[in-house]
Amino acid sequence: MRIYIKYMVSLRCKMLVKEELKNLGLNAVVVELGMVELLGNISSDQLQKLTQALSKAGLEVMDDKKSIIIESIKNVITEMIHYSDILPKVNYSDFIAEKLNYDYTYLSNIFSEVKGITIQQYIIMHKIEKVKELLLYDELNLTEISYRLHYSSVAHLSNQFKKITGLTPTFYKSLKLKRKGNLEDL
Missing domain, CATH: 3.30.70.100 (Alpha-Beta Plaits)
Structure with a gap:
């Protein structure tokens, strides 16, 4: 069951x-x-x-069937972006449809109807959260992050990051250094 x-x-x-x-x-x-x-x-x-x-x-x-499907979509995306070291090489739509055994158009329509955003927008939001996390850990540079998250270029990653957060990745990373410096001044 x-x-x-x-x-x-x-x-x-x-x-x-x-x-x-x-x-x-x-x-x-x-x-x-x-x-x-x-x-x-x-x-x-x-x-x-x-x-x-x-x-x-x-x-x-x-x-509720719709709620179950939406949560399943969200969980596949969360697991794919946050708990997997390597993102799938296939299109996200193919990956999600295969993982859930549903037609992607059906999944996309239900998701958009209930959540008010597309699955692609939801994926982008999660990828940007992952970028923030990786920037704060300071283990990878922007080129490595863009490669790891399957961005076509650093410029593409930077544009999406700025569109979502209002900040450039470099400025976001510098905020961490400023906060760290302020704490050391205490």
């Missing part, structure tokens, strides 16, 4: 869900971002207890 969970977007959430399932005596075969597959069925009492426990942690059990 599968249970879909909203806002389950990190490894910490996965650990929390595993713990709650264990507390209820439920055996999970798979625990992924946004989805749990149980060995056997779950009673309505157990489902209610799980729902209450997860809601205390800010997670939500879902039963």
Whole structure:
């Protein structure tokens, strides 16, 4: 039996869900971002207890098909950009459609209808968040970051970054250095 969970977007959430399932005596075969597959069925009492426990942690059990599909899309994108070292070589649309076993046009229409933005815009927002993270860690330069996140060039990355944040990547990185300098002055 599968249970879909909203806002389950990190490894910490996965650990929390595993713990709650264990507390209820439920055996999970798979625990992924946004989805749990149980060995056997779950009673309505157990489902209610799980729902209450997860809601205390800010997670939500879902039963609406559209919500489940949207969360699945968001989780595939989150996992692809934030938890994978290498982005897929195929188009994101092909990757998402293959991963979820749905036609991409169908997924795109539902996502846009409910979220008010396209899947591509959502991917760009997550890629920019990843760029920010990589800039703050200061392990990679802009060329390496653009290559890692499959940008066609550093200029393309810089343009998207500025469009989303209002800052250039270089200026954003310099803010970190200024904050660090201010802390040292204390």
